[in-house]
Amino acid sequence: MPKKRSGGGLSATQQAAKFLGVSVLAGAVMAGIALPAAGALGLAAKGSVKGFDEIPANLKSPQLSQRTTILDSRGNQLATVYSRDRTVVDLKDISPYMQKAIVAIEDSRFYKHGAIDLKGVLRALNKNAQSGGVSQGASTLTQQLVKNYFIEEAGDDPTKVAEATQQTLGRKVRELKYAIQIEEKLGKKKILENYLNITFFGEQAYGVEAASQRYFSKHAKDLNVQESALLAGIVQSPSRYDPVNDEAEATKRRNTVLQRMAELGDISQAEADRAKEKPLGLHVSQPKNGCITATKSAAFFCKYVENVFLTDPAFGKTREARAKLWNRGGLTIRTTMDPQAQQSVKASLKEHVYKSDSVAAAATLVEPGTGKVLAMGQSKPYGYGNNETEYNFSVNRDMGGSNYGFPTGSTFKPFVAAAAIEGGKPATQAYSAPYKMNYPSPVQRCSSNPYVNTKGETVENENESEKGPYRMKEAMAKSINTYFVQLISDIGLCPVVKMTDALHVVQGDGSKLPETPSIALGSIGLSPLTMANAYATFAARGMYCTPIAIESITQKIGNEQKSIEVPKSTCSRAMSEKTADTVNTLLRGVVDSGTGQQAGLTDRESAGKTGTTDERKNAWFVGYTPNLAGAVWVGSAKQNVKMTGISIGGVYHDLVFGGQVPGPIWKDAMTGALAGKAAPDFNLIDIPDDDINGKGRGKGRNDGDKNGDNTGGLIGGLIGGLTDGGTTGGATGDTNGGTFPTPTISLPGNFIEGQTNGGNKNGGTRG
Numbered sequence: 001m002p003k004k005r006s007g008g009g010l011s012a013t014q015q016a017a018k019f020l021g022v023s024v025l026a027g028a029v030m031a032g033i034a035l036p037a038a039g040a041l042g043l044a045a046k047g048s049v050k051g052f053d054e055i056p057a058n059l060k061s062p063q064l065s066q067r068t069t070i071l072d073s074r075g076n077q078l079a080t081v082y083s084r085d086r087t088v089v090d091l092k093d094i095s096p097y098m099q100k101a102i103v104a105i106e107d108s109r110f111y112k113h114g115a116i117d118l119k120g121v122l123r124a125l126n127k128n129a130q131s132g133g134v135s136q137g138a139s140t141l142t143q144q145l146v147k148n149y150f151i152e153e154a155g156d157d158p159t160k161v162a163e164a165t166q167q168t169l170g171r172k173v174r175e176l177k178y179a180i181q182i183e184e185k186l187g188k189k190k191i192l193e194n195y196l197n198i199t200f201f202g203e204q205a206y207g208v209e210a211a212s213q214r215y216f217s218k219h220a221k222d223l224n225v226q227e228s229a230l231l232a233g234i235v236q237s238p239s240r241y242d243p244v245n246d247e248a249e250a251t252k253r254r255n256t257v258l259q260r261m262a263e264l265g266d267i268s269q270a271e272a273d274r275a276k277e278k279p280l281g282l283h284v285s286q287p288k289n290g291c292i293t294a295t296k297s298a299a300f301f302c303k304y305v306e307n308v309f310l311t312d313p314a315f316g317k318t319r320e321a322r323a324k325l326w327n328r329g330g331l332t333i334r335t336t337m338d339p340q341a342q343q344s345v346k347a348s349l350k351e352h353v354y355k356s357d358s359v360a361a362a363a364t365l366v367e368p369g370t371g372k373v374l375a376m377g378q379s380k381p382y383g384y385g386n387n388e389t390e391y392n393f394s395v396n397r398d399m400g401g402s403n404y405g406f407p408t409g410s411t412f413k414p415f416v417a418a419a420a421i422e423g424g425k426p427a428t429q430a431y432s433a434p435y436k437m438n439y440p441s442p443v444q445r446c447s448s449n450p451y452v453n454t455k456g457e458t459v460e461n462e463n464e465s466e467k468g469p470y471r472m473k474e475a476m477a478k479s480i481n482t483y484f485v486q487l488i489s490d491i492g493l494c495p496v497v498k499m500t501d502a503l504h505v506v507q508g509d510g511s512k513l514p515e516t517p518s519i520a521l522g523s524i525g526l527s528p529l530t531m532a533n534a535y536a537t538f539a540a541r542g543m544y545c546t547p548i549a550i551e552s553i554t555q556k557i558g559n560e561q562k563s564i565e566v567p568k569s570t571c572s573r574a575m576s577e578k579t580a581d582t583v584n585t586l587l588r589g590v591v592d593s594g595t596g597q598q599a600g601l602t603d604r605e606s607a608g609k610t611g612t613t614d615e616r617k618n619a620w621f622v623g624y625t626p627n628l629a630g631a632v633w634v635g636s637a638k639q640n641v642k643m644t645g646i647s648i649g650g651v652y653h654d655l656v657f658g659g660q661v662p663g664p665i666w667k668d669a670m671t672g673a674l675a676g677k678a679a680p681d682f683n684l685i686d687i688p689d690d691d692i693n694g695k696g697r698g699k700g701r702n703d704g705d706k707n708g709d710n711t712g713g714l715i716g717g718l719i720g721g722l723t724d725g726g727t728t729g730g731a732t733g734d735t736n737g738g739t740f741p742t743p744t745i746s747l748p749g750n751f752i753e754g755q756t757n758g759g760n761k762n763g764g765t766r767g
Contacts, residue, residue, distance in 0.1 A: 068326070106141055202234050331564075378392070393633065410658070446515060466478070476586045508525045626682055
């Protein structure tokens with residue numbers, strides 16, 4: 001047995017044992033304060049020692065979740081996103097009044113005790129015994145900091161949050177052990193700094209800097225005494241003492257803090273009395289969280305950046321790991337978005353398409369040779385109200401876009417031409433291209449089974465004046481359907497699929513293009529970003545570059561900035577320079593004298609292609625200069641609006657063409673984006689213009705219109721009498737136009753695959 005010292009005192013061994021017992025008991029007592037019966041406390045205390053010893057020795061301070069700031073390419077802020085609105089600051093950047101106020105009301109003996117305040121424990125225990133309940137706690141700031149660490153680590157996981165906040169002895173004992181460790185490791189000033197940065201102040205504000213901005217629209221270092229007292233008072237119960245929703249209760253609590261500061265000598269009684277008479281002085285700033293608050297109408301670009309981050313393995317091996325990093329925040333993300341280009345896209349869309357229109361428009365601009373996405377916008381704003389949408393029509397489904405993309409019409413034809421030219425077909429290749437013909441059979445695929453026209457189905461051009469023979473240049477400018485049907489029959493489907501693979505052209509749902517003849521006719525749903533980036537390959541003379549939206553990322557860890565490596569664009573040769581130059585020459589003819597004249601730029605060389613699909617449910621213009629490519633889509637996201645007899649942007653249209661509505665949007669967006677920029681030339685190929693028809697190049701598309709350059713229907717006349725652009729072509733509906741024939745067409749089974757979009761069946765044909 002331990003021996004007593006003479007005089008009735010305890011031996012050294014007994015004193016050590018008593019100290020240990022008091023330490024453990026103190027932890028148990030603190031945990032037991034919230035327990036209703038002394039018996040429960042006693043039982044808990046008996047079983048706490050072993051658990052205390054088994055707790056891991058080291059507690060790592062969590063990296064606090066903070067705001068993430070998204071910037072454009074010039075460093076201007078686009079948006080802030082966060083799971084918890086917090087900006088970590090040093091103690092020197094927190095008002096001394098704030099430091100004194102939080103200590104005064106939460107732990108007035110903070111600088112006098114260690115991890116546990118035994119005097120505070122006994123005081124609280126006595127107070128609670130007198131009240132018969134739990135009227136007073138005894139947690140020190142250090143213990144509260146540990147509890148907040150547990151909550152921070154739990155994140156948004158409800159199970160982990162419950163574990164971190166449960167009122168059990170085990171948690172309290174664990175909290176105490178880590179508090180002892182933190183006291184030894186950090187010291188008082190760092191503990192106070194960490195506490196002020198981690199604690200919740202209500203109104204979505206975590207940490208004193210965010211709270212100061214939320215309630216007073218100022219930095220924490222500029223808080224005066226009454227403002228500091230108000231914030232310090234909120235901590236105990238953010239909902240009860242919320243000054244925004246209960247000014248009277250918040251004022252009462254603030255004055256309690258001021259009086260406590262006076263009692264402790266932090267301020268004089270006179271100062272406290274004067275401060276009590278002051279109004280709360282709120283200057284509330286509403287939270288600006290998420291891409292929905294992005295400036296420059298860049299919400300969709302912002303969401304694209306977020307989705308890139310969450311899907312790219314470069315930022316974490318699993319989506320869960322990437323989401324954790326995103327939610328932890330503290331990131332500064334510089335993007336590729338060019339503010340000049342974005343502003344131009346915004347202005348053009350606003351000018352040409354109203355958000356209240358029955359159809360929407362989306363536009364994306366990409367830099368050839370780098371893959372940088374410079375601008376992205378659409379006519380219906382990001383949001384959840386009327387005439388708003390959360391779907392980004394410019395991108396694929398995995399990036400927040402529509403389920404399948406949108407059928408592209410004749411804008412797919414340049415891929416067929418590129419495949420043919422790359423395979424050795426000359427740009428002077430001629431085909432009979434009659435007005436009407438049986439669909440050629442068989443058509444070779446990459447697989448062993450060719451397509452066979454077993455039913456003798458036919459295809460035709462928009463009207464009888466469209467008779468060959470045609471060479472490729474004129475057929476491209478006028479979108480002659482039977483020409484491209486014969487071309488794909490001649491070269492087979494495999495070269496086309498290989499070309500689109502090299503251009504990374506996939507369906508809107510991410511799947512590979514099917515090996516069916518319909519791909520040549522633009523029946524498959526694609527996204528504007530996919531189209532813009534593929535056409536950028538033509539502009540870059542055959543070099544395909546993967547699209548990128550992020551230039552750099554830094555992450556704030558403590559007081560340091562850590563650089564996070566971001567993926568760079570990967571470029572590969574998709575076709576020879578000669579092939580690209582030839583396609584550029586062909587597509588320059590489209591805007592010079594073909595269906596895209598309304599889109600042609602006046603101050604620099606440009607090239608592009610129009611597209612209009614079955615029943616005019618989609619209209620496209622995709623074009624480029626040597627240093628910028630862009631795609632514009634107009635249509636209904638649910639594919640349920642036929643753009644006939646329709647008002648778009650306050651302008652009435654009998655019939656909508658790719659060159660008539662998307663074309664001018666593209667032109668204005670590109671003009672503004674390129675203002676003040678270099679105007680390089682294409683490397684053009686000499687393609688003879690001899691008229692193999694012997695009919696004179698001024699022959700119009702519709703009986704006598706000298707400039708007629710339109711096509712109709714599915715890929716310009718295949719189905720439904722549709723047209724494909726052109727302001728002076730006979731099919732535009734002007735006084736020179738004549739009438740629209742409605743061809744009767746019999747197509748092979750499954751020749752045109754029905755699309756669904758957003759869960760709505762849209763099984764009609766596509767052009």
